Amino acid sequence: MARGTEEQVQTRGGGKDAEIALPVEGMTCASCVRHVEKALRRVPGVQEVAVNLATRKATVSYDPRTANPAEMVEAINGAGYESALQEATFDVEGITCASCVRTLEKALGRVPGVASASVNFATSQASVEYVPGQVSMLDLKQAVEGAGYGVRQVQAYEPNAGDGVSYPHELDMGEASRKEAKRLRDKAFFSLAAGAFLMLIAWRAFIPGLGSIDHTLANWISLIVATPIQFWAGWSFYKGAWAAAKHRTTNMNTLIAIGTTAAYLYSVAITVAPGLFAAAGVMPEEVYFETAVIIIGLILLGRWLEARAKGQTSEAIRRLVGLQPRTARVVRAGAEQDIPVEEVVAGDVVIVRPGERVPVDGVVLSGSSSIDESMITGESLPVDKQVGDEVVGATVNKTGSFTFRATKVGRDTVLSQIIRLVENAQASKPPIQRLVDVIASYFVPAVIGIALLSFAVWFIFGPEPALTFAILNLVAVLIIACPCALGLATPTAIMVGTGKAAERGILIRDAEALENAYKVNTVVLDKTGTLTAGKPVVTDVIPTDGLGQEELLALAASAERRSEHPLGEAIVRQAQERALPLDEPREFASITGGGVRARIGGREVTIGNARLLTGAGIELDGTTAVATGLAADGKTPMFVAVDGRPAGVIAVADTIKPESRHAVDRLRKLGLQVVMMTGDNKATAQAIARQAGIDRVLAEVRPEDKAAEVARLQQEGRIVAMVGDGINDAPALTQANVGIAIGTGTDVAIEASDITLISGDLNGISTAIGLSKATIRAIRQNLFWAFAYNVLLIPVAAGVLYPFFAGGGGWNGLLNPMLAAAAMGLSSVSVVSNSLRLRRHSVGE
Numbered sequence: 001m002a003r004g005t006e007e008q009v010q011t012r013g014g015g016k017d018a019e020i021a022l023p024v025e026g027m028t029c030a031s032c033v034r035h036v037e038k039a040l041r042r043v044p045g046v047q048e049v050a051v052n053l054a055t056r057k058a059t060v061s062y063d064p065r066t067a068n069p070a071e072m073v074e075a076i077n078g079a080g081y082e083s084a085l086q087e088a089t090f091d092v093e094g095i096t097c098a099s100c101v102r103t104l105e106k107a108l109g110r111v112p113g114v115a116s117a118s119v120n121f122a123t124s125q126a127s128v129e130y131v132p133g134q135v136s137m138l139d140l141k142q143a144v145e146g147a148g149y150g151v152r153q154v155q156a157y158e159p160n161a162g163d164g165v166s167y168p169h170e171l172d173m174g175e176a177s178r179k180e181a182k183r184l185r186d187k188a189f190f191s192l193a194a195g196a197f198l199m200l201i202a203w204r205a206f207i208p209g210l211g212s213i214d215h216t217l218a219n220w221i222s223l224i225v226a227t228p229i230q231f232w233a234g235w236s237f238y239k240g241a242w243a244a245a246k247h248r249t250t251n252m253n254t255l256i257a258i259g260t261t262a263a264y265l266y267s268v269a270i271t272v273a274p275g276l277f278a279a280a281g282v283m284p285e286e287v288y289f290e291t292a293v294i295i296i297g298l299i300l301l302g303r304w305l306e307a308r309a310k311g312q313t314s315e316a317i318r319r320l321v322g323l324q325p326r327t328a329r330v331v332r333a334g335a336e337q338d339i340p341v342e343e344v345v346a347g348d349v350v351i352v353r354p355g356e357r358v359p360v361d362g363v364v365l366s367g368s369s370s371i372d373e374s375m376i377t378g379e380s381l382p383v384d385k386q387v388g389d390e391v392v393g394a395t396v397n398k399t400g401s402f403t404f405r406a407t408k409v410g411r412d413t414v415l416s417q418i419i420r421l422v423e424n425a426q427a428s429k430p431p432i433q434r435l436v437d438v439i440a441s442y443f444v445p446a447v448i449g450i451a452l453l454s455f456a457v458w459f460i461f462g463p464e465p466a467l468t469f470a471i472l473n474l475v476a477v478l479i480i481a482c483p484c485a486l487g488l489a490t491p492t493a494i495m496v497g498t499g500k501a502a503e504r505g506i507l508i509r510d511a512e513a514l515e516n517a518y519k520v521n522t523v524v525l526d527k528t529g530t531l532t533a534g535k536p537v538v539t540d541v542i543p544t545d546g547l548g549q550e551e552l553l554a555l556a557a558s559a560e561r562r563s564e565h566p567l568g569e570a571i572v573r574q575a576q577e578r579a580l581p582l583d584e585p586r587e588f589a590s591i592t593g594g595g596v597r598a599r600i601g602g603r604e605v606t607i608g609n610a611r612l613l614t615g616a617g618i619e620l621d622g623t624t625a626v627a628t629g630l631a632a633d634g635k636t637p638m639f640v641a642v643d644g645r646p647a648g649v650i651a652v653a654d655t656i657k658p659e660s661r662h663a664v665d666r667l668r669k670l671g672l673q674v675v676m677m678t679g680d681n682k683a684t685a686q687a688i689a690r691q692a693g694i695d696r697v698l699a700e701v702r703p704e705d706k707a708a709e710v711a712r713l714q715q716e717g718r719i720v721a722m723v724g725d726g727i728n729d730a731p732a733l734t735q736a737n738v739g740i741a742i743g744t745g746t747d748v749a750i751e752a753s754d755i756t757l758i759s760g761d762l763n764g765i766s767t768a769i770g771l772s773k774a775t776i777r778a779i780r781q782n783l784f785w786a787f788a789y790n791v792l793l794i795p796v797a798a799g800v801l802y803p804f805f806a807g808g809g810g811w812n813g814l815l816n817p818m819l820a821a822a823a824m825g826l827s828s829v830s831v832v833s834n835s836l837r838l839r840r841h842s843v844g845e
Contacts, residue, residue: 148243302825634687
């Protein structure tokens with residue numbers, strides 16, 4: 001989504017059509033105006049377009065039934081210009097099942113100016129994309145409340161939203177959530193306690209001391225005990241059902257309210273007016289107050305357990321949020337002072353002492369230290385920091401004290417970006433969930449239909465007492481149906497999976513990326529900077545004319561001091577690391593495509609390729625065989641001659657990272673084909689591939705052809721993950737089914753890929769793919785359980801097994817409504833618990 005503009009959108013209504021003024025950035029001439037107008041006119045439902053170059057606005061008249069602002073913004077951006085929507089998220093009270101999700105999304109979607117609305121059942125949060133200036137937070141709140149729900153806390157994602165709402169990362173349960181959980185627990189406890197008492201009354205004939213209570217008195221005692229439970233503990237069900245009914249929809253509350261009310265009113269009628277049944281020739285044997293009460297208690301207990309379990313799915317985010325220091329010590333007006341971290345501004349000089357967390361991102365000004373960055377990158381080893389190095393907020397200063405200049409604060413820090421990305425990923429829906437949402441929207445009406453059909457069949461064709469059987473089976477069907485499990489199956493797994501990935505330094509853009517990673521069967525690794533360090537180093541120094549290694553290296557490095565070639569810089573760097581004395585070169589000459597020549601301390605030194613030396617009349621003698629062997633290992637040999645005689649060979653190579661071989665082995669153990677892509681010649685490429693354990697190599701690939709090579713693999717039927725640095729490989733990352741960018745810990749390529757490895761450790765590839773496979777497996781298991789549970793048990797609750805078990809002396813094939821309530825609660829809890837297993841996912845899996 002395009003971000004950030006302070007221009008406001010103006011709207012006005014007129015009849016059935018709507019008009020909107022969208023800001024457009026990037027226009028420079030009348031041709032730009034026509035391009036934008038054409039792009040907008042192609043959006044279905046758009047009627048008139050007028051683009052003003054001076055005001056940089058596009059005024060669009062459109063039919064809101066067929067067009068929406070999001071499509072217009074996408075059209076403007078697709079034409080190469082910039083427009084923006086803004087995004088807000090808020091916590092919603094009263095969401096109890098998947099049907100609530102659909103109801104809320106529809107209510108929010110009807111607000112003029114709202115482009116899209118997504119409600120996450122697992123977090124009870126709604127995320128809304130809207131046209132800035134057209135939609136206020138008050139509009140969104142009214143839409144939610146009008147649908148029968150409540151808004152607990154509103155957060156604005158976009159800066160300069162104009163609504164004065166900050167962006168706090170309040171993702172723990174919060175005071176309101178804790179109170180809600182306590183309320184559920186207390187009501188469940190009282191309901192189950194009352195239910196236990198009513199069970200004693202119902203079974204009084206078998207309990208000493210209670211057998212003397214006659215039938216009528218027992219019924220009245222049960223009525224008195226059950227009534228407050230029905231309308232106090234069960235009030236939330238009535239409230240939710242009524243809110244849904246006002247909008248001509250149904251949800252989980254509808255099922256529970258109808259089911260428990262049927263059992264309660266049936267029992268009330270038997271207690272208050274038994275003569276009505278006698279007049280009708282029906283003599284019911286017992287009341288079912290305990291059934292209604294225990295159903296309410298078990299469902300509330302299940303919701304309390306579910307709330308606790310759902311709270312654990314956000315554990316990763318809470319850990320990330322908890323990393324943020326509360327205060328920072330800054331130098332202002334020459335004095336040190338401790339201030340809240342929210343008050344730190346870019347440019348502040350910040351002091352960090354041993355053991356403290358770095359408050360914000362910045363660059364070291366003085367001092368040095370060793371910093372633990374594991375909470376950001378997943379790397380366990382501390383990283384040394386010197387003057388000029390970047391530091392990341394929330395990391396831990398292990399040893400020395402240092403000062404740094406703040407460069408990124410607030411929502412711009414790496415930690416905030418990571419939190420925001422994880423939040424967005426957790427709020428997103430994979431393609432499979434969209435189908436589930438559609439099914440869930442029809443689920444509750446279908447269950448009500450089945451329950452009414454079951455009642456009718458039992459009442460007309462059932463054995464005596466037919467009414468009692470009909471009521472009990474009606475209640476059982478309504479109570480056992482569980483759209484909650486359907487609604488929780490996907491988002492809980494997504495939340496845990498993406499959160500677990502973030503803890504390991506792996507950032508997953510959204511749920512669709514996670515689902516695509518599950519399907520990957522081929523991983524393409526860019527060589528430079530991915531498999532290799534991306535920085536040439538000296539690997540071999542081989543003297544051949546009686547010189548020592550250090551003398552040969554010092555002469556070559558002295559000659560290369562004025563060279564700007566990467567290979568020459570590698571030689572100089574190696575000599576400096578060995579602390580070798582270097583002379584200033586005289587008569588320096590750089591030969592393009594050959595090497596360099598210089599006079600060092602009275603000796604003429606030539607260093608370069610074979611063509612340079614033979615062209616200067618220097619015989620290579622035995623150095624050719626040495627160079628051939630080095631080249632076969634993927635190294636670049638450089639010949640060194642001193643005073644016209646061959647003196648040795650220095651080999652330079654872009655060496656593979658220490659973890660590359662192990663990372664490739666892990667990918668192959670996952671059953672993935674690993675391919676290396678490089679612009680190097682085939683011999684060098686094959687040598688690097690052998691070191692990394694890779695069989696298939698795509699060599700001599702120009703940067704502009706990388707995307708085409710990925711497309712060629714896709715034409716072979718392969719699902720491709722492309723791994724690169726996220727910048728030079730951007731076209732290939734985009735072409736791939738999954739783009740995986742290598743980050744650096746402080747410069748995270750969040751916008752360049754589907755998955756970002758913050759630390760750059762290649763083992764993160766197999767971890768990300770393995771975690772995606774585990775997450776999608778969990779989603780499929782959850783959905784299978786949720787669908788199988790409903791498909792199998794709803795017919796049982798309706799009594800289809802009765803003909804096979806009736807009269808057998810044991811179970812009669814009917815499901816007690818109280819057992820149905822227990823099963824329903826267990827269904828939701830089991831789905832969430834299965835998702836929570838992902839927290840134990842092993843790195844080696």
